[in-house]
Amino acid sequence: MMRQYELVDRVRRYNPQADEVLLNRAYVYAMKAHGAQKRASGDPYFSHPLEVAAILTDMKLDDATIVSAVLHDVIEDTDSTREEIDRLFGPDIGRLVDGLTKLKKLDLVSKRAAHAENFRKLLLAVAEDVRVLLVKLADRLHNMRTLHFVPAEKRARIAEETLDIYAPLAGRMGMQGMRDELEDLSFKHLMPDAYAMIQTRLEDLRQKNGKIIATIERELADELAARGIKAHVEGRQKQPYSVWRKMERKSIAFEQLSDIFGFRVVVQSVEDCYRVIGVVHTKWAVVPGRFKDYISTPKQNDYQSIHTTVVGPGRQRVELQVRTEAMQDIARNGIAAHALYKDGVAADRETLTGESRAYQWLRRTIEMLAEGDTPEEFLEHTKLELFHDQVFCFTPKGRLIALPRGATPIDFAYAVHTDVGDSAVGAKINGLHAPLLSELQNGDEVEIARAEGQVPPAAWEGLVVTGKARSAIRRATREAVRSQYAGLGRQIVTRAFERAGKPYAEDKLKAVLPRLARASVEDVLAAVGRGEMFSGDVVKAVYPEFMEERKTAQARPRGEPGWFGMKKGAGLVFKIPGEGGYEQNQNSIPIRGLQGDLPVRFAPNGGAVPGDRIVGILTPGEGITIYPIQSPALTAFDEQPERWLDVRWDIDEGRHEFFPARIVITAINEPGALGTISSVIGDHAANIDNIVFRPLSADFREMTIDLEVNDLKHLNAIISNLRSRSVVSKVERVNG
Incomplete structure (x- = not known):
């Protein structure tokens, strides 16, 4: 663990004017606050904030950022308060530490909403001061370096979150070195076999091509020196995750990659960058379409460089990046490069933020x-x-x-x-x-x-690729149908309160809006109407003591296929093929939101599977039909909201029950097509209940197949595999 004097020495190496008293005070305060706390590795917890601070000293950041790194967990994990941090270290550091602190008592019904709300708080703090982001990324980097000490069940979630959010965020801020390490550490934990395979192949390639790389470096450096260009040339190798991503994106094998090795040329001026390109393009043949000038048009993250690919010595394809020392600094440290000390004097806050696009x-x-x-x-x-x-x-x-x-x-x-x-x-x-x-x-x-007066079509939301466009389209279409969904949601919520035996009042609902992560009662009702929020969660938010009673179903005799009678305390028992025909499954599966002794069935022509958002439609005298929310049949009930019941699956993970689903396949009319399709379904351990053939032409046949699958993930895996087969032209799911 880093000693107190070592922290001060690290900072003073690049900033002789560092506030030694402030750094020492932060070290002692955090050490006492964390006390005997331990990390998953068994190390003192205090070692973690010190390692985060060490990462940031490598970026040569200012005193306030280093102190915030040392203190970044004290409000969240100890008895320290924001007021105490403000008093001892000043409001600037207090604000940074608070921005890094998760919302402790976030009283939200949904864990997903709580996670998202904490992320929103972090980014809003980042919008106020970029140094919050620098500390958070360093915090995540050290956590990923020690992820192997974390219990196995948490590793995948943390690694996936890092790959989804923090690595690309580092990349967008131009911090390519940090992005590479975060991606590779995530890749190592999410796909250890693929990581090990690529690492081995890269090491073999490095040993095989080591002399070629050295030759190219020497020839290129000599050629530039002969033209009077002072340059530093170095070979580099792609990172494992970068290699894997390219293989996946282009569907190619490792042997087909042509740019695993590249070369970076660092020169003294922008003029020299273009002189290098002139020399290289004159001496070696250019690969068409591989020239990019990010100096004249920088990337959004401030990255500047010239990229080109040529056929170099030994007919070897050589990828070159040409940049100045200043560009190299930004390429390596990104936004952190704008916070460097100049001549021992710390950059002011405008310098920290104002120069960075x-x-x-x-x-x-x-x-x-x-x-x-x-x-x-x-x-x-x-x-x-x-x-x-x-x-x-x-x-x-x-x-x-x-x-x-x-x-x-x-x-x-x-x-x-x-x-x-x-x-x-x-x-x-x-x-x-x-x-x-x-x-x-x-x-x-x-x-x-x-x-x-134009209103963007709702379908645009699934066609655009920017968050801004998707957010704006969703907001516009939400407003256009808000009253319709809110009216339906009001009916569903009112019935939910009635079934719970609780009085419904909008003033009570308004008081618990923070728990539902919505800004208004209308937002809550519209969310329920759209199927984004379960009405039972609304009841529970208003009445926390409410315990939802499960009403479940049991299969009727075999003579009444597809229908289920409600019976309190039993499970929803599905028909499953057995040696003697269809048998009852002793492990019942409850659906929440149903009440009373009413027969229940799945929608015809497609059914529903766990993972689908489902609703129940009440038909007086007949019972309840369960539909997936995307079923076109539901449009027939748009004007009858009183018939809608808000239901959902309530299934423990690891249970393997079967549920009805229907797919339609357009297949090439050739021998063996049906066998191929049946094998795919059988290989995925699914059952085929029925197949109906319809000729479309001399070359194509349409097959409507009724399946029994475990859940939506199981069904999607089957569809995906079928689409990859050469005999299959098209596969679609039928939704009731």
Whole structure:
């Protein structure tokens, strides 16, 4: 564990004017506050904040950031308070530490909403001060370095969260070194076999090609020196996760990768960068389409460099990155490079934030996403914004718009302004009319045609790739159908309170809005109406002591297939093929939200499986039919909200019951097609109940297959595998 004097020495190496008293006070305070706390590794907990601080000293950050790293867990994990931190260390450090503190007593019904709300709090604090992000990323990096000490059941969740959120966030901030390490550590825990295989192959390749790399380095350096260009040339190798991602994205084998090794040329000036390109392109043949100039057009995260690929010595393809020392610093440390000390004097706060386009992008993105979305939507849209590579397009007046790769004119319109996106009806790309769903390319000039009073179609939400566009479309369509869903939700919630024997009052519901992570009663009712929130959770939020009673079903005799009679205390028993026909399953499966002695059945023509959001439709005198929420049959009941029952699955993990589902396959009419399809279904341990054939043409046959599967994941795996078979042209699920 790092000693007190070692922390001070690390900071003073790059900042001789460091506040030694402040650093010592933070060290002693955090050590006492964490006391005898231990980490999963058995080490003193205090070793963790010290390691986080050490990571940040490598980035040469200011005293306040280092002190915040030492203190970052004291409010969350000890008896320390924000007021005490403000008093002892000042409000600036207090604000940073508070921004890094999870909401302790977050009284939310949904754990997913609680996780998303904590993430929203973190990013809102980042929007106020980028140093919060730097500490959080260093915190996550050290936690990932020690993840092998964490219980196995938690590792995958933490690694997946790192890969989904923190690694791409580091990349968006230009901190490529940190991103690479976070990705590789996540990859190692999520897919250990694939990680080990690629590591072994890379090591074999390094030993095999070591002399070739040294030769190319020497030849390139000698050629530049002969032209009077002072340059540092070094070979580099792709990281395991980067290799894996490219193999997956392009569906190619390791042997087909041509750019595992690359070379970086670091020179003294921008002029030298272009001189290097002139030398390289004159001496060696250029690979077409592989030249990118990020100096004249920097990436959104401030990254600048020239990329090119040539056929170099020994006919070896050589990927080159050419940049200056300053560009190299930003490429390595990203946004942290804007917080470096100059001549021993700390940069002021304007310098910390004002020079970084990456931080400006992040702050605008956070401010945009924070407007009116639920915590879960905020998290979803943030992920969308983080992942994509970029294309650069222009407005007719020459304004540069950076968008994710795969973006459409709809995304472009929303990037210009929300009002432009909401009113978009057409587009011109490079002066020519083009569909709004066209994929934009680098350098496109885009002009948006607008119509006042236009409401964006709800279908656009699934077609755009930016979080801003998706958020705005969802908000606009939400407002357009808000009253309809709120009315349906009011009916469902009122009935839920009646079944619970509790009085419904909007003032009581308004008082518990924070627990439901919604801003208004209308938002709650609309969420229930849309199926995003379970009505039982609303009752529980108002009456925490309410314990929902499970009402479950038991199969009737075999002579009444498909129907189930309600019986309190029993389970919902599904028909499962046995040696003597269909047998009762002794392990019952309850569905919540049903009440009374009413017969229950699944919807015809498709059924429902666990993982589907389901609703019950009450037919007086006949019983209740369970439909998946996406079933087109439900439109017949839009004007009869009193018949809707809010139900949901309540199944323990690890149970393997069978549920009805229907798929339609368009298959090539050739011998063995049915055998191939049956084998796929059998290999996934699913049952086939019935098959109906319909000829479409001489070459194609349509098969409607009734299946029995465990859940939605099981069904989707079967569909995905079927789509990969050469005899299958199309596979779709039928939803009642």
